[in-house]
Amino acid sequence: MEGAVVNPCKACAPLGAALAMKGISSSMSILHGSQGCATYIRRFFIGHFREPVDIASSSFDENTAVFGGRENLIRGISNIVKKYAPEVIGIATSCLAETIGEDIGMYMKELAEVEGVTFIHTDTAAYQGTHINGFMKMTAAAAALAEKHEAGDSADSVSGRLRLNIIPWMVSPADIRALKRLMSDMNIDAVFLPDYSLTLDGTNWSDYEAIPHGGTTLDAIRTMGRAHHTIQFGPVSSEAANPAEVIKQKTGVPYSVLQLPLGLKNTDAFFTRIIELGSNYGCEVKLPEEQRETRGRLLDAYADVHKYLAGLSAAVYGEVDFMSAIAGFLCELGINPAVCMTGEQLNAGQIKNIQGSIAHYGFSSPQILADSDFADLDSVLGAEIKADLLVGNSRGFKSSRQAGLPLVRVGFPVQDRFGGQRILHLGYDGALSLTDRIANKIISEKQAASPVGYMSM
Amino acid sequence: MSEKKNLDSDVFRANVMEKYPPKVMKKRGKQFIVREESPDQTIQANVRTVPGIITQRGCCYAGCKGVVLGPTRDIINLTHGPIGCGYYSWLTRRNQTRAGDSPDGDNYMTYCFSTDMQDQNIVFGGEKLLRQAIQEAYDTFHPKAIAIFSTCPVGLIGDDIHAVAKEMKEKFGDCNVFGFSCEGYKGVSQSAGHHIANNQIFKHVVGTSEEGRKGKYKINLLGEYNIGGDAFVIENLLERCGITLVATYSGNSSIDHFAASHTADLNAIMCYRSINYVAEMMETKYGIPWVKINFIGAKATAKSLRKIAEYFEDPELMKRVEEVIEEEMAGVESVIEEIRPRTEGKTSMMFVGGSRAHHYQELFRELGMTTIAAGYEFGHRDDYEGRRVLPTIKVDADSRNIEELKVEADPEKFNPRKTEEQMAALQAKGYEFKDYEGMLPDMEKGSFMIDDISHFEMEKLIEEYRPSIFCAGIKEKYSVQKMGVPMKQLHSYDYGGPFAGFAGAINWYREIDRAVNSKVWKLIGAPWEKSNTLHGSFVNK
Ligand code: SF4
Ligand code: SF4
Numbered sequence: 001m002e003g004a005v006v007n008p009c010k011a012c013a014p015l016g017a018a019l020a021m022k023g024i025s026s027s028m029s030i031l032h033g034s035q036g037c038a039t040y041i042r043r044f045f046i047g048h049f050r051e052p053v054d055i056a057s058s059s060f061d062e063n064t065a066v067f068g069g070r071e072n073l074i075r076g077i078s079n080i081v082k083k084y085a086p087e088v089i090g091i092a093t094s095c096l097a098e099t100i101g102e103d104i105g106m107y108m109k110e111l112a113e114v115e116g117v118t119f120i121h122t123d124t125a126a127y128q129g130t131h132i133n134g135f136m137k138m139t140a141a142a143a144a145l146a147e148k149h150e151a152g153d154s155a156d157s158v159s160g161r162l163r164l165n166i167i168p169w170m171v172s173p174a175d176i177r178a179l180k181r182l183m184s185d186m187n188i189d190a191v192f193l194p195d196y197s198l199t200l201d202g203t204n205w206s207d208y209e210a211i212p213h214g215g216t217t218l219d220a221i222r223t224m225g226r227a228h229h230t231i232q233f234g235p236v237s238s239e240a241a242n243p244a245e246v247i248k249q250k251t252g253v254p255y256s257v258l259q260l261p262l263g264l265k266n267t268d269a270f271f272t273r274i275i276e277l278g279s280n281y282g283c284e285v286k287l288p289e290e291q292r293e294t295r296g297r298l299l300d301a302y303a304d305v306h307k308y309l310a311g312l313s314a315a316v317y318g319e320v321d322f323m324s325a326i327a328g329f330l331c332e333l334g335i336n337p338a339v340c341m342t343g344e345q346l347n348a349g350q351i352k353n354i355q356g357s358i359a360h361y362g363f364s365s366p367q368i369l370a371d372s373d374f375a376d377l378d379s380v381l382g383a384e385i386k387a388d389l390l391v392g393n394s395r396g397f398k399s400s401r402q403a404g405l406p407l408v409r410v411g412f413p414v415q416d417r418f419g420g421q422r423i424l425h426l427g428y429d430g431a432l433s434l435t436d437r438i439a440n441k442i443i444s445e446k447q448a449a450s451p452v453g454y455m456s457m
Numbered sequence: 458m459s460e461k462k463n464l465d466s467d468v469f470r471a472n473v474m475e476k477y478p479p480k481v482m483k484k485r486g487k488q489f490i491v492r493e494e495s496p497d498q499t500i501q502a503n504v505r506t507v508p509g510i511i512t513q514r515g516c517c518y519a520g521c522k523g524v525v526l527g528p529t530r531d532i533i534n535l536t537h538g539p540i541g542c543g544y545y546s547w548l549t550r551r552n553q554t555r556a557g558d559s560p561d562g563d564n565y566m567t568y569c570f571s572t573d574m575q576d577q578n579i580v581f582g583g584e585k586l587l588r589q590a591i592q593e594a595y596d597t598f599h600p601k602a603i604a605i606f607s608t609c610p611v612g613l614i615g616d617d618i619h620a621v622a623k624e625m626k627e628k629f630g631d632c633n634v635f636g637f638s639c640e641g642y643k644g645v646s647q648s649a650g651h652h653i654a655n656n657q658i659f660k661h662v663v664g665t666s667e668e669g670r671k672g673k674y675k676i677n678l679l680g681e682y683n684i685g686g687d688a689f690v691i692e693n694l695l696e697r698c699g700i701t702l703v704a705t706y707s708g709n710s711s712i713d714h715f716a717a718s719h720t721a722d723l724n725a726i727m728c729y730r731s732i733n734y735v736a737e738m739m740e741t742k743y744g745i746p747w748v749k750i751n752f753i754g755a756k757a758t759a760k761s762l763r764k765i766a767e768y769f770e771d772p773e774l775m776k777r778v779e780e781v782i783e784e785e786m787a788g789v790e791s792v793i794e795e796i797r798p799r800t801e802g803k804t805s806m807m808f809v810g811g812s813r814a815h816h817y818q819e820l821f822r823e824l825g826m827t828t829i830a831a832g833y834e835f836g837h838r839d840d841y842e843g844r845r846v847l848p849t850i851k852v853d854a855d856s857r858n859i860e861e862l863k864v865e866a867d868p869e870k871f872n873p874r875k876t877e878e879q880m881a882a883l884q885a886k887g888y889e890f891k892d893y894e895g896m897l898p899d900m901e902k903g904s905f906m907i908d909d910i911s912h913f914e915m916e917k918l919i920e921e922y923r924p925s926i927f928c929a930g931i932k933e934k935y936s937v938q939k940m941g942v943p944m945k946q947l948h949s950y951d952y953g954g955p956f957a958g959f960a961g962a963i964n965w966y967r968e969i970d971r972a973v974n975s976k977v978w979k980l981i982g983a984p985w986e987k988s989n990t991l992h993g994s995f996v997n998k
Contacts, residue, residue, distance in 0.1 A: 003589030005540065005573040006597075012541025034609050035506060036516020036641035040545035042932055047549075052936035054912055059508040060642045062858055065613060076509030082478055083510075083913050095539045096609035096642065099579055126539035127574050127610070204981060205939045208920050210913075343540075395547075398567055 006375035007398060009317055010343025012126030015041045016135030017092035018055050019170060021120075023194020024142060025215035026087040028080050030056040032073055032102060033094025034065075047415035049173075049200040052212065056080050060096060069102050074110065081117060084210050087218055090138060091121040098125035118145070118218060129240065130344055132319045135170050136234075136241035139193060143167070143243040146224035148251045162274075162283040164190045165224045165253065167232035167243050169260060169321060170412060173201035175426040182427065185288045186274070191220045191227065193243065201421045225251030228281045231273070233260045234321035236350055260321060261426050263329030264298055294428040301432055302332060305439040308457075310334030312388040312442070315377060317341040317396060318411045320370075324354045326391055326410065329431060331361035333438065338385050339367045341377045346370035374399045381405075389442065394420075406441050410434065466491040466903050473917050481507050488908040492900045499846070500897075502908040503837040505645045505855055511912035513808065513834045513932060516641030518542060520650025520835070522606045524731055525658065526637075528552035528682050528707040529715070531563040533600045535570040537587050537618060538608025542641070543571030551949045552708060553683050559711050563600060570594060574610065583616050591625045595632055602662075602712045605636040612640035633712070635661040645855045646835035646909075648730065648811065655734035656862050658706075662715045663739065664870060669717030672701025674769050677721040677745075679736055680728030680812070681752070683708025685954020690961050691752050694785075698762060698778050706732050719743045722874045723768050725750045725761070729893050730811025730833070730840050741864045744873035746880070749893045754819025755789040755962040767888060785959035792963050793823060796970045801825035803925035803973050806918065808910045808933070809947040811836045815896040817928065817947065820956070820965050826925065830905035830918055831896060834930075841906060843895035916940070925973045941981060943972040 014031050018041055021029040031038040038057035045053040056079075058064075058072040077089060091104050104121040111119050122137040129137075146165075164183070168176055176197035183190040198214025224230070224247055232244040235257050244255035256277075261270035271287055278285025313336045316326050320342045327337035337358060346354075346368070355365040367385060369376050374396060381387055381403045390400045390407045394416045400407035414420030424430040447453060470491055474482045487501035506512040515523075518536075523546055526534055536543030547569035556564035572590045574583050591603055603625075605618050618636035626634040637657050639650045669675070676695075681688050688708035695702050703721040704714035724736045724747035736747035748768065750761035759782045766778040803826045807814040814831045821828055838846050875883070880890065900906055907914060915933060919940050927937045930948040937944040945951065945968070953968060955961040 003572065003586055003591075004535065004593050005543075005569075005571045006594075007547070007569050008540055008544045008571060008573065010540055011544050012539060015541065030509065034516055034641040035512060035514060036519055036609075037541065039512070039515045039932070040519070040541065043549070043930075044545050046931050046935060050935055052939065053932075054511050056509045056511055059506050059512075060609075061505055061645075061855060062642055063854070065609070065642045072508045075507070078478060079481060079507060079509030083476055094609070095541075095579075096613065099610040099613045125576075125579075126541045127576050127579050130540070202939075204941065208916060208940065210916075398548075 005373045007395075008343055008373050009341060009395065011044065011131040012037075012095070013124035013129045013131060013134030013137070014092045014094055014126070015044065016131035016133065016170065017090065017122055017124045017138035018053075019045070019131075019196065020135050020138035020142065020194045021088075021090035022053070022199050023192075023196035023215050024088050024090070024120075024221070025213075025217040026211055027090060027215065028054065028056060028084050028086040028088075028211065029090045029092065030058060030073070030076055030080065031092050031094055032058045032069055032104065033060055033097040035059045037094045044413065045200075048413040049421045050418070051200050051202055051421070053200070054211075065096060065100060068100065069097055070107060073107060077111065077114065081114060086117065086211060088118045088120060090141075091119065092124045092134065092138060095125050095127055098123060098127075120145070130319070132170055132234075132237050132321070132344070133240050136237050136243060139167060140241050140243040140246045142221060143193060143224065143246045144250060145218065145221045146247045146251050146253075147222045149226040160283055162188045162278050162281060162285050163227045164188055164274075164277070165227045165230040165244070165247060166190050166192045167230065168192055169233040169237065170319070171233075171260070171426060172412070172421055172423050173197040174422045174424040175430065178424055178427055178429060182288075182291070185290070186285055188274070188285065191224050192216060193221060193224065225253060227253050228283075229253065229277050230255035232257050235259065236320040236324075236344075236346070259328075260325040262325040263332050263431050264295070264302070264428070265328060265332065266325055267295075267427050267431065291428060294432065298428045298432050298435070301435045305435055306334050308439055308442060312336070313338040313386060315339045315341065315381060315385070315387045315390045315405075317374075317377060317390075317392040320344050320346060320350070320354070322411050323392070324357060327354070327358055327366065328361065329434065330391065331358060331363055333435060335438075336363045337366050338387055339369065339377065339380055341369040341372050341374075343373065344370065378402055389438070391438070406445050408438050408441050466905060469921055470905070473914055476913070481510070485911075489914065490906050492897070492902055492904045492906060494902055496898070498842075498897060500838065500841045500906055500908055502833070502841060503645060503648060503835075503856070504853070506909055512909055513930065514646040514909060517643040517647065517650040517653065518606055518608050518639045518641045519546060520647025520731075521637050521639035521654045522546055522650070523550055524647065524651055524682065525654035525707055526604055527566070528554065529710045529712060530554045530556050530566050531559060531561070531600060531711050531713075532602045532604050533565050533568070533570060533594050533598060534604050534606065535572070535590060535594060536606050536608060537572045537583065537590075537611050537616065538574055539610065540571055540573045542608040543569050550682070551684050551952075553686050553689070554709050558709065559713070565598070565600065579610055579614060582614055583611065584621055587616065587618065587621050588625065591621070591634060595625075595629055600632060602633040602635075605634070607636070607638050607640050609641045612638065612642070633661060633665075644859055648835040648837065649855075649859050651731040652734055652859050655732060655738075656860055658715060659735055659738050659862065659864075662712060663735070664716070664719045664743070664867070666713060666716035667720065668713070669703045669720035670701050674699065674765075674771070674774060675701045675703050675721045676723045676725050676765060677703050677718050678705045679724055679726045679747075680730075680732040681705050681708045681957075682728070684948070685950040685956065687752070687955045687957035687961060690955045690958040694758070694762065694781065694958050697781050698766070699774060700765060706735060719745070719870060721745060723748065723765065725765055727752060728810070728812040730836055738862060738864045742867045742871065744866070744871050746874060746890050748890055751816050751819070752957045753813075753816035753961075754823060755786065755959050756823065757816070757819045758958050758962070759786065768883070770883070789959050789962055792966050796966050797825050799970055799974055804829045804922070805926050805928060806830040806922075806924045807928040807947065808832050808834065808907070808915065809929050810834055811840055813947045814928075815840070815899065818896075818899055820962060821969075823962065824966055824969060826969075827901060828904065829901075829922060829924060830907065831900065832905075832907035832910050834909065836908065839893065839895060841895045841897050841908070843897070844891065844893050912936070926969065941978050943975060943978075945969070945972060
């Protein structure tokens, strides 16, 4: 549609910014603007992560909207400092603040006087980007704290170990945990930015925690300049905001931007790159035996499910980088990703890339719906495209119901099921569990529809 | 509560206040009070949240779109603004509706419509985009009505949504188009949005149709949003009593019901906070009196049914109502008898809405439980202290910018349902019109009343008093549970409900029993750990 968006497939930039902040230790977020946005965003996160999420607001009123928000911001921050004593405060801007031309950069000098707090800020008007853009921007702002590594520094003495920075994109807490374990299994010292694997998927509390523990510490961020290399996932998101480039500019650490390691081929590429880096920097990096086995199991599973899935078609949707990784993975299962829908705007080159990567698997070019919504998806599903299932976040439920197709929930948000925060997508393990889920979804539909109800396959 | 606890309350309050900078302390102090003996205690409410305090409150837009219009199935609700505001408010409230009850079967409640403003719309204005979006919605769905909601940036760039609405309405001829200037920065909470919604519905919809449901005893139910099917329970009760429901604002509702709601003879208000404005205006313009009722709690339900029946002064109706009450109470009493020994003496805390934190105290009392702390998210002083304080409420800048409609008696349709003498006679018998006493009289000495509770205050409160159950919304749910306290969501009911009427009360008793007697909290300490006490000290990092 031209004018109205009906059933959107994107959230706003400040949401992404707040998510990135949740991955920094001892931090609080403040959204500069009216309080409604902060409340909506908190609520949205909580519905997915099922964890407490605090986001403060500078609570604009009508006068602030006209005369500017400096005073509200300073007051807000002083209240946060008094009650929560965070080490880091992240400031993002709502559309209102951006519309009236608030320039947070101008307040930074004044804020520098607040003792013991480091400030990070980015402008995040929703009318200029979606949630993933806000996420990358805030991550880039945090990455700017990385410090240049001086020769002779203690890090050099830990020889033989590869040092990496990982910018993991907006993946699930379970994904971050899995990547961290991988790094440690491979004897790699890795700093993740951000890392909300504990803050957004925590345990019960034995003591009250004003700010849930976990996240990347400021010290760790500063040391990102000592890494051999940065690996960043999400090539399309990286075009608009690029934390790895910020680190490079500040500290000279080179970087690689990779597809999300989702599915066999992407995971292979990830490991290949890491092993390459190991040899480039003279560090011994070996693929753990367990990973080799999991890869084998994944191939085994691909073979097992192939006869049930090959020839099916799917509709996938979500953030471009996630959607295209899922589409590639479906191809590995023999499922044709016939339509790929995203709320993000794409240029012709980006569309061609996605189509190319799918053609690579031997499927004809999928229909790419960029800058689109679920109503657009509904209309192609009702007309030119025949699909057998939907793969994406829970906001596609209405479309799946309307089309009478099963929905396999992945990505963000998953608010109508438990465990959204614990869905593992990445690596061979992630692909294995997604394979089972997708195959079982299809089989359970068949079983339910069968008059006999066979109890074996 | 005992005298000793009372002292504790004051000390606790002082400790919490101490954590604030002096200016904030002064302000919060007036919103955070310990209940005293005196009946004239006051509390500050409906004042702007301090920046940087993490509040439960949403914005004016949220109240306007989500609460009053949202639960009405056949209006297309179009958000004019950037994407987030509309996206976050897409199908998040659990208002139920039966589209099949309308002849056309229209239901747009599961949709999210937004103009998704982009940079150029902010710079050059968004009216053209809005016009296009309205046209598309009309072409695709042919709805009876399209409502437009302004978000914050729209107010700033000065799009005239009302002019666009008028233009499109004239163009279509068969579709009512109207706008709400409910920018999020207006007012201090959702409450401002309720008021704006009331005004515009009254201006553009009420009184535009005479095709209302017919019956002998016709009422409107105001402030019932049909979360978890509450309105269905009430509809059923009223029907069995022979009372005709013309319109419910807004649950299982259709714009056609609103249009003819001026044909009812009584307005019965559930949630006083969100909707009293429409009742007031209907009384002035059409001569329909209003009363406060409450269908939360078995006793309260019985009382409310009686109150409606007494208004019509018809022995036949009163008899039928008594029969229904008797039928239902038997079931209620047996369940209470079974459960109460397990709930007696337990405590609750409730921080929600503009009426629920008060209404649900009825249900807890029926289980022998005490509410030791309560407050509203977007209440005003009259919700705490009762309507008697109305004349003394100071109108501040945040309330002044919300339009007060000037309403007069309608030259044709004004029809006082009761003469002044009849009203006086009823009142002489103790019948009360426009009565609302607020929460305060129901709170026990030493308990807390806290307006617009902050996240920080909530956590301290739980830590200190460890209630048997805590009721609030999803934003609070997981912190409460992390501290090992059962939590019940009173916005969405956690997929549960209905809790209204007699059948709802029984559901509630059973749920609360399950929650407060749950064994899961006992599993917290692992046997291989030496120290497994849950209740630790407060760590402020
Ligand atoms: S105004 Fe902007 S920042 Fe706020 S919720 Fe809407 S889109 Fe998001
Ligand atoms: S921009 Fe304004 S209207 Fe939208 S969510 Fe934020 S406060 Fe509410």
